[in-house]
Amino acid sequence: MKNIYPIVVIFLVSILGLYIDFPVWLNIGLIFSLFIALLMAEISVFFHTYTGDFQMRSFRKKISRYTIFMGLLFLGVLTLRLIENKTEEFIKSSDIIFFIWVFIMLVEFITFFIYKKRKPVTLVIDKNTLIFFSTYVQKRDLKKLKHIDFTTFGNDFRLIFEKKADIQIPFNEYEKADFRQFLEILLDKSEHDLKLTEEMEKVFPALE
Secondary structure, eight states: OTHHHHHHHHHHHHHHTTSSSOHHHHHHHHHHHHHHHHHHHHHGGGGGOOOSSEEEESEEEEEEOHHHHHHHHHHHHHHHHHHSSHHHHOOOGGOOOOOOOOHHHHHHHHHHHHHHOOOOEEEEETTTEEEEEESSSSEGGGEEEEEEEEOTTSSSEEEEEEEOOOEOGGGGGGGGHHHHHHHHHHHHHHHHHOOOHHHHHHHOOOOO
């Protein structure tokens, strides 16, 4: 969760730019810092050293179509603003709202290629504890897992826990055989009577 703090701080400081005229060098520094903070949040998985009884590597990184759409949209807005205004007037801390989507898009493309090459461990099960690495580390007690299913659009796999927030796992980032083994561990660890649906059996066939 601490990976999110720099992003929040930068965003809050940039809001002050609506009321205070920051010098150009400070605005450029804020914008550059935002990009670095977003990138570090995404690649922080490479700096974790968790180990456990079961591990899964991400063989790819999902690139959201929504992120691409928003990134290109705001890139177009920024381009128009740059054409219409002088550089000094263009680079304002209040413009960070436009940069953030462009940077998120760039970061997703960068991490896509890094994941493809490095294949980091992003999911660990240590005894009864699930450790999932996304933008920040999420930990859950698998004994309290009460339901599993696909998300509404079927892009992620959702784990629903007692008294804890759900975890959504982008299953397409993993090998199907590994994910099937992961599901079987979930069924075994949970105190609830969980079963795989026909759709799950179809997407993740049993290991031979």
